[in-house]
Each structure stands twice: as structure tokens, then as C-alpha cells.
Amino acid sequence: MAPLNEEQLIQIRDERREQILAAALRVFSRRGVVGTKMSMIVKEAGISHGLVYHYFKSKEELFVTLVKGAIDGAQEALSFFTSLPGTAYDKIRRFVEEMIDEKGAPYFRLIYQARTSDGVPEEAKRLLDQYTLDDYIEVLKPLFEEGQRDGTIAPGDPGELIAGFLTVLTGVTVVGSVDERQFRIPNIEMLMKMISK
Amino acid sequence: MAPLNEEQLIQIRDERREQILAAALRVFSRRGVVGTKMSMIVKEAGISHGLVYHYFKSKEELFVTLVKGAIDGAQEALSFFTSLPGTAYDKIRRFVEEMIDEKGAPYFRLIYQARTSDGVPEEAKRLLDQYTLDDYIEVLKPLFEEGQRDGTIAPGDPGELIAGFLTVLTGVTVVGSVDERQFRIPNIEMLMKMISK
Amino acid sequence: MAPLNEEQLIQIRDERREQILAAALRVFSRRGVVGTKMSMIVKEAGISHGLVYHYFKSKEELFVTLVKGAIDGAQEALSFFTSLPGTAYDKIRRFVEEMIDEKGAPYFRLIYQARTSDGVPEEAKRLLDQYTLDDYIEVLKPLFEEGQRDGTIAPGDPGELIAGFLTVLTGVTVVGSVDERQFRIPNIEMLMKMISK
Amino acid sequence: MAPLNEEQLIQIRDERREQILAAALRVFSRRGVVGTKMSMIVKEAGISHGLVYHYFKSKEELFVTLVKGAIDGAQEALSFFTSLPGTAYDKIRRFVEEMIDEKGAPYFRLIYQARTSDGVPEEAKRLLDQYTLDDYIEVLKPLFEEGQRDGTIAPGDPGELIAGFLTVLTGVTVVGSVDERQFRIPNIEMLMKMISK
DNA sequence: CATGAATGAGGATTCATTCAT
DNA sequence: AATGAATGAATCCTCATTCAT
Numbered sequence: 140m141a142p143l144n145e146e147q148l149i150q151i152r153d154e155r156r157e158q159i160l161a162a163a164l165r166v167f168s169r170r171g172v173v174g175t176k177m178s179m180i181v182k183e184a185g186i187s188h189g190l191v192y193h194y195f196k197s198k199e200e201l202f203v204t205l206v207k208g209a210i211d212g213a214q215e216a217l218s219f220f221t222s223l224p225g226t227a228y229d230k231i232r233r234f235v236e237e238m239i240d241e242k243g244a245p246y247f248r249l250i251y252q253a254r255t256s257d258g259v260p261e262e263a264k265r266l267l268d269q270y271t272l273d274d275y276i277e278v279l280k281p282l283f284e285e286g287q288r289d290g291t292i293a294p295g296d297p298g299e300l301i302a303g304f305l306t307v308l309t310g311v312t313v314v315g316s317v318d319e320r321q322f323r324i325p326n327i328e329m330l331m332k333m334i335s336k
Numbered sequence: 337m338a339p340l341n342e343e344q345l346i347q348i349r350d351e352r353r354e355q356i357l358a359a360a361l362r363v364f365s366r367r368g369v370v371g372t373k374m375s376m377i378v379k380e381a382g383i384s385h386g387l388v389y390h391y392f393k394s395k396e397e398l399f400v401t402l403v404k405g406a407i408d409g410a411q412e413a414l415s416f417f418t419s420l421p422g423t424a425y426d427k428i429r430r431f432v433e434e435m436i437d438e439k440g441a442p443y444f445r446l447i448y449q450a451r452t453s454d455g456v457p458e459e460a461k462r463l464l465d466q467y468t469l470d471d472y473i474e475v476l477k478p479l480f481e482e483g484q485r486d487g488t489i490a491p492g493d494p495g496e497l498i499a500g501f502l503t504v505l506t507g508v509t510v511v512g513s514v515d516e517r518q519f520r521i522p523n524i525e526m527l528m529k530m531i532s533k
Numbered sequence: 534m535a536p537l538n539e540e541q542l543i544q545i546r547d548e549r550r551e552q553i554l555a556a557a558l559r560v561f562s563r564r565g566v567v568g569t570k571m572s573m574i575v576k577e578a579g580i581s582h583g584l585v586y587h588y589f590k591s592k593e594e595l596f597v598t599l600v601k602g603a604i605d606g607a608q609e610a611l612s613f614f615t616s617l618p619g620t621a622y623d624k625i626r627r628f629v630e631e632m633i634d635e636k637g638a639p640y641f642r643l644i645y646q647a648r649t650s651d652g653v654p655e656e657a658k659r660l661l662d663q664y665t666l667d668d669y670i671e672v673l674k675p676l677f678e679e680g681q682r683d684g685t686i687a688p689g690d691p692g693e694l695i696a697g698f699l700t701v702l703t704g705v706t707v708v709g710s711v712d713e714r715q716f717r718i719p720n721i722e723m724l725m726k727m728i729s730k
Numbered sequence: 731m732a733p734l735n736e737e738q739l740i741q742i743r744d745e746r747r748e749q750i751l752a753a754a755l756r757v758f759s760r761r762g763v764v765g766t767k768m769s770m771i772v773k774e775a776g777i778s779h780g781l782v783y784h785y786f787k788s789k790e791e792l793f794v795t796l797v798k799g800a801i802d803g804a805q806e807a808l809s810f811f812t813s814l815p816g817t818a819y820d821k822i823r824r825f826v827e828e829m830i831d832e833k834g835a836p837y838f839r840l841i842y843q844a845r846t847s848d849g850v851p852e853e854a855k856r857l858l859d860q861y862t863l864d865d866y867i868e869v870l871k872p873l874f875e876e877g878q879r880d881g882t883i884a885p886g887d888p889g890e891l892i893a894g895f896l897t898v899l900t901g902v903t904v905v906g907s908v909d910e911r912q913f914r915i916p917n918i919e920m921l922m923k924m925i926s927k
Numbered sequence: 928c929a930t931g932a933a934t935g936a937g938g939a940t941t942c943a944t945t946c947a948t
Numbered sequence: 949a950a951t952g953a954a955t956g957a958a959t960c961c962t963c964a965t966t967c968a969t
Binding site for chain 3: 760761762764765842845846847848858859862863864884890891893894895896897898900901902903904905906907908909911912913914915916917920921923924925926
């Protein structure tokens with residue numbers, strides 16, 4: 140019956156917070172903002188209704204928090220893969236791999252949801268508007284240009300190439316979340332062919 | 337003095353029905369089932385609330401009707417393009433063109449929505465389960481095999497190729513519906529490269 | 534194409550009116566005011582929605598018209614049966630017979646509905662309040678007293694006797710309208726025993 | 731600080747449930763299914779709109795629950811009165827007493843409503859069809875036959891007698907719910923005369 | 928006189944959020 | 949910190965009534 144000390148409380152708080160965010164990401168990324176009910180998140184997280192509101196002011200804030208994280212994650216992922224050793228082609232390949240795998244996909248799906256859904260709070264929209272496609276293009280351009288120079292990436296305007304490629308990858312990530320019988324994410328080689336020489 | 341004759345009534349009914357369906361397709365395909373409020377459809381169609389229910393029993397029935405139409409449309413499109421004159425590659429190319437253009441896209445988006453959304457009525461799900469990816473593969477396989485024989489289509493299991501390709505096309509269609517600044521549908525050549533020799 | 538003359542128009546009007554009233558009586562008497570939809574009356578009468586409103590201002594007016602008729606009919610029936618030749622007992626018996634048969638029952642059911650239902654217009658209520666149980670008692674009292682004198686009717690306060698008896702008859706009429714398997718209207722002898730010596 | 735313990739929660743839930751059911755019984759039994767607005771039940775129970783749906787899925791389920799209870803109650807009442815000590819006549823008399831008093835009447839009115847109204851869910855209808863008049867007759871028959879043997883109950887087919895009698899009792903219960911000035915439930919002696927020798 | 932398409936106010940239901948414990 | 953009962957605004961849907969023809 141001894142009260143928890145402050146450190147323990149903070150730890151509990153952080154764990155709970157993460158637990159809720161993780162549950163919310165899973166649900167939001169599949170169902171979008173309006174399609175997600177608080178009861179789904181609550182069930183997925185295995186906690187009570189009221190508790191979510193101890194950690195987040197509203198469904199809106201919960202969503203915005205996730206979007207922020209997704210944007211940061213995407214930025215980080217980009218930086219990470221561009222900084223890897225190896226050829227440009229290999230770096231891009233590994234980035235693609237990450238983007239469509241189980242762990243990375245939810246974030247890209249979330250960003251898509253944020254751009255599409257209607258119940259999306261203004262703040263989330265503002266955040267996303269700061270990071271448009273062009274920003275991603277800017278970061279990837281050196282990589283693609285390097286690939287064009289060494290003859291592994293198809294010629295042409297690299298901006299166009301990247302924009303189309305990212306759109307395809309996001310699209311595949313989004314529709315790939317539904318059942319196998321309906322959609323099947325192509326293997327990486329097939330995807331890479333789109334931008335290969 | 338006399339009421340409208342039967343022919344006129346049928347015409348009015350057909351027009352209204354189409355008007356409502358067209359409005360509903362525009363809204364559903366972008367926002368999904370739960371994200372779509374009847375008031376949106378009503379506004380888009382420029383009619384009163386009650387009138388929708390004169391023609392469709394419920395939001396659900398409206399959605400199911402559209403899904404049926406989308407499935408039929410997709411089937412027809414497939415048959416149409418396979419029956420066209422020209423090389424296998426050309427036929428596929430024209431099919432892709434159709435799929436990602438302004439007119440075709442809403443239907444594919446709708447099918448995606450139907451598979452994803454949660455408020456989707458059982459009937460729509462059953463309809464969709466009848467037309468799985470495999471059916472489309474079956475229809476397209478001869479075309480792809482022909483292309484592989486004449487050296488225009490990439491080698492490998494044609495089933496895999498088609499499944500991945502359709503998933504990409506659907507994905508692009510789905511995410512391509514949002515604003516230009518965020519996603520940009522790649523040009524056809526880029527998409528075709530995925531399946532080209 | 535010759536226009537109908539005035540007489541024919543009047544006849545059509547009267548026939549239509551009666552047709553609508555008859556249909557409305559059948560529906561109202563079974564389902565009450567709120568339970569009756571205009572579409573039911575329209576279907577039962579085999580006419581169009583709009584036509585009802587040529588003859589009656591509203592569902593309300595239609596119901597009030599029927600209630601008026603039912604009250605008048607009940608009054609008339611009472612007068613008619615009291616004026617018949619024969620013993621008091623026989624007159625009462627024939628009145629009961631009439632009340633529970635196919636033709637008479639709807640009117641009594643309607644009066645019950647009018648007193649019970651909630652959507653009943655004020656005017657109908659006022660009409661009914663003018664003809665309370667006491668009025669019926671007043672009319673029947675001489676008959677019952679005569680029966681008590683000649684030893685065919687049970688002794689006791691005739692007012693009480695009549696009130697209870699009419700309540701039973703109305704009740705039987707009301708519940709008797711539902712399916713045979715659930716309720717079975719007793720034969721007249723059984724009912725008469727309630728008030729017999 | 732600590733949330734309510736399970737026992738307290740169960741108690742609150744049971745109380746609320748009963749409170750809602752009691753309020754709903756009062757309203758439904760008078761007004762039928764379509765005539766009852768959720769707002770009436772809500773007001774009668776003194777709770778908010780949403781809370782009803784915390785305990786019952788729909789107006790329909792609420793009604794079905796009550797019908798189930800009414801059927802069970804009627805069955806129990808029958809068993810109870812047949813098992814009482816005393817003469818057959820006395821048992822029947824007490825059953826009648828119970829049936830038409832303030833407490834019992836709403837249930838019989840509810841059963842009538844369930845058989846009559848139109849918005850009645852299929853499940854309620856099925857429940858009622860399982861308990862037809864014949865079942866009640868079966869249970870009461872021994873009692874009536876005993877009464878016929880000891881000379882207190884009128885001769886004749888006991889099935890007919892019971893069917894007619896129950897119909898009268900239900901009818902009286904139903905119409906007796908409206909205001910005194912219009913209908914007056916007869917005293918028990920008068921009702922018993924119908925089946926007395 | 929007659930039709931049925933069209934309207935919109937009102938009622939059923941859902942779900943984000945609050946609050947007593 | 950944690951619970952889940954309770955609230956009410958927003959949404960879907962029904963149906964009496966109107967109106968162009």
C-alpha cells in the first residue's frame with residue numbers, strides 16, 4: 140500500500156502513453172480518423188475509456204501526436220538511409236524495403252489517412268502541409284542523381300521520378316493493409332524496376 | 337390536369353437515380369462509408385434529404401449498389417480491353433490508362449473503400465469476395481502470357497506479376513485522389529516499366 | 534373526352550370519399566392513430582397519396598371524421614335497439630350481437646383507439662368527451678331496469694352493470710381483432726350471463 | 731481514488747436496468763411500440779438519451795425484453811395460483827383479481843400491444859407464438875374441470891370457457907387503462923358470473 | 928379529379944467526452 | 949492513476965404533407 144515514488148509514476152505514465160499511442164496507430168492507420176472509434180482504441184490498448192483522456196485531451200490530439208511522430212519518423216528514415224554506406228541504388232532499395240514492411244507501413248498509411256480523411260484536425264493538416272512531397276524530393280534527389288550518373292537509375296527528371304515512385308510506394312502500403320486475397324504487395328525487384336535503367 | 341404519363345415518370349426516376357448514384361460515388365470514393373454523411377451526398381446531388389430514401393432504402397443500399405456497379409464495370413473494362421485489336425502490350429497499356437484516368441479511378445477507389453471501411457454492409461463484402469484478385473488474374477493471364485511470348489512483358493510467374501501490378505494500380509488510384517502537392521500519379525511509361533521486359 | 538357533368542362529379546366525389554373513409558376505418562381501428570401511416574390507408578384504398586389530400590385536409594381530419602361517424606353510429610344503434618319490439622333482454626342481446634360482429638366492431642375499436650392513442654387530435658377528444666359512458670348508461674338504463682323488473686337481468690345498480698358490461702364488450706371487440714390463435718371472442722350466451730339473473 | 735468495485739458496479743447496473751425496464755413498461759403498455767418515443771421512456775426514467783443504449787441495444791430489444799418478462803410472469807402467475815390451497819373457484823377468483831389489478835394489468839396490456847402493434851420485432855412475435863391461448867388453456871383446464879365437478883363452474887367445453895374468459899379479462903385490462911369516465915372495469919363478481927354455474 | 932416525386936420536421940441511434948468514485 | 953456509467957450533440961432515417969404536371 141506504499142505509494143509509488145515519483146520515478147515509478149513517471150515510468151508508468153510513459154508506458155501507458157506509448158501503449159495508447161501504439162494501439163491508436165494500429166487502428167487509425169487502417170481505418171482513418173472518422174472510421175476509428177475511441178472504443179476501438181480503448182479495446183486495442185486494453186484499458187478503460189476514461190484513461191485515454193488522462194493522457195490525451197481528445198481523439199484529435201491523439202491523432203495529431205501520431206502524425207507528428209510519423210513525419211519525424213519519415214524524415215529520420217530518409218536521413219538514415221541516405222547516410223548509409225553503399226551505392227545509391229542499394230540505399231534506395233533498403234529505403235523501399237523499410238517502407239513497405241510491417242513496421243514502417245503504418246506510418247505511411249497514417250500520413251495518407253491524415254491527408255485524405257475528413258475529420259482530420261487543422262493542426263495535423265498544417266503539420267503535413269509543411270512537409271510536402273517536394274521536401275521528400277529534395278532529400279532524395281541527390282541519391283537519385285547519383286544513381287542516374289552511375290547508370291543504375293532511369294534517366295529523366297529526378298523530381299518526377301521520385302514523386303511518382305513515392306506515390307506508388309504509399310499507394311501499395313495503403314492498399315496492402317487489406318486482406319491478401321484482394322491485394323498483393325509486389326516484391327521489391329518489381330517495384331525497383333519502375334525507377335531502374 | 338392529367339398526371340405525368342408512365343414514360344415521363346420512368347425517365348424522371350432514372351435520371352434522379354443516376355444523379356444520386358453519381359453524387360454518392362464521388363463522396364463515397366473519397367471518404368469511405370463512415371466518413372460519408374448523407375448530408376454530403378444530398379448536397380452534392382442538390383436534392384432533399386428525404387428523396388434519397390425514395391430511391392434507396394438506406395445509405396447501405398446506396399453503397400452496395402455502387403459496389404455492384406463497380407465490380408460489373410471492372411469486369412466489363414477487362415473484357416473490353418482484352419478484346420481490342422493490337423498487341424498484348426498495347427491492350428494492357430490502354431487498360432492502365434483507363435484505370436488511372438478521371439473516369440475510372442473512382443470505381444477502384446470505391447472497391448478499396450469497400451474492402452477497408454468498417455461500416456461496410458455484409459452484402460457488399462460478399463460481392464467483393466466473389467471477385468477476388470484471382471479472378472482478375474485469370475482474365476489477364478492470357479494477355480500477359482502473350483506479351484511474355486512476344487518479348488514485351490517481363491518473364492516470371494504471370495500471376496505474381498498481375499497481382500502486384502493491379503495492387504500498384506489500385507494503390508496509385510487511391511492515394512492519387514488527394515491533392516497534387518502530396519501525391520503525384522506517375523506517368524504510364526513509368527508504371528509499365530514494372531511489367532516490361 | 535366530354536367533361537363530366539356536375540352530378541357525375543359529385544357522385545365520383547362521394548364514392549371516393551366513402552372509399553377512403555372505409556379504408557381508413559379498417560386501418561385506424563386496428564392500428565390506432567400513430568400506428569397508421571398514410572401509406573397504409575392509401576394502399577388499402579388503392580389510390581394515390583395526393584388524392585387523400587383532395588378529400589381530407591390531413592390524417593387528423595380523416596380520423597376525426599371517422600370518430601364523428603362512429604359516435605353517431607353508436608348513438609343510432611342504441612336508439613335502434615331500444616326501439617325494437619320484444620323483451621328488454623332480447624333487445625340487449627341483439628345489441629350485443631351487433632356490437633361484436635364484423636360490421637359493428639370496427640367502430641367500437643375506433644372509439645377505443647380514439648380514447649387511448651396519443652396522436653389523437655384535440656377535436657376528436659372533445660367529441661368523445663361529450664359522449665361519455667354516462668350518456669350510454671342513460672340510454673340503456675330504462676332497458677336494464679325493465680329487465681330487472683321482469684327478472685331477466687341481474688339486480689343491483691343498473692349504472693354499474695351497464696358500465697362494466699360496455700367495458701367488457703369494448704374490450705372483447707378490441708382484443709378480438711387480433712388473430713384467432715391468441716384471443717377468442719366468447720359466445721353471446723357467455724357474455725349475457727354477466728348481466729343475467 | 732480507486733474505481734468502484736465490481737459489486738457496486740453490478741448493483742448500479744442492475745438498478746438502472748430495472749429502472750429503465752419499469753419506465754419502458756409503463757409507456758409501452760399504454761402506447762404500443764410505434765406510439766412510444768424513446769424520449770418518453772427517457773423522461774419517465776429520468777435519465778439521458780444515451781444511457782438507454784448503454785443497457786439495451788435498441789427500442790426493439792427493450793420491448794422484447796419486456797415481452798419475455800411478461801410471458802414468464804404470466805406463466806408463473808398461473809402456476810402460482812393453481813398451486814394455491816382452496817377450492818378451484820377460489821383459485822380462479824384470485825387469479826382474476828391479480829390479472830386486473832394495478833400491478834398485473836400492464837403485463838397483459840403489453841402482450842396485447844405486442845400482438846397488435848406493427849413495429850413489433852420478429853423475435854417478440856416468435857416468443858408470443860410459442861405461448862398461444864392453447865397453452866394457457868392447458869394449464870387452467872384441470873382447475874376448471876374441478877370446478878365443474880364440484881358444481882361451481884358452468885358446464886360445457888372447458889376449453890371454450892377458458893378461451894372466452896381470458897379474452898374478456900385481457901380486453902378489460904386493455905381498455906380499462908384509459909380514463910374512468912370512459913370505461914369502468916366490472917367488479918370481480920360480475921366477471922366471475924360469466925363462468926359460474 | 929388524379930398522380931407520385933419531392934420536401935423537411937421529428938424520432939432513433941451512435942459515439943466522443945465527462946465525472947463520481 | 950484508473951474505471952466505466954452517464955451525457956448530449958450529431959447523424960441516419962421515416963413519414964405527413966405539398967406541388968408540378
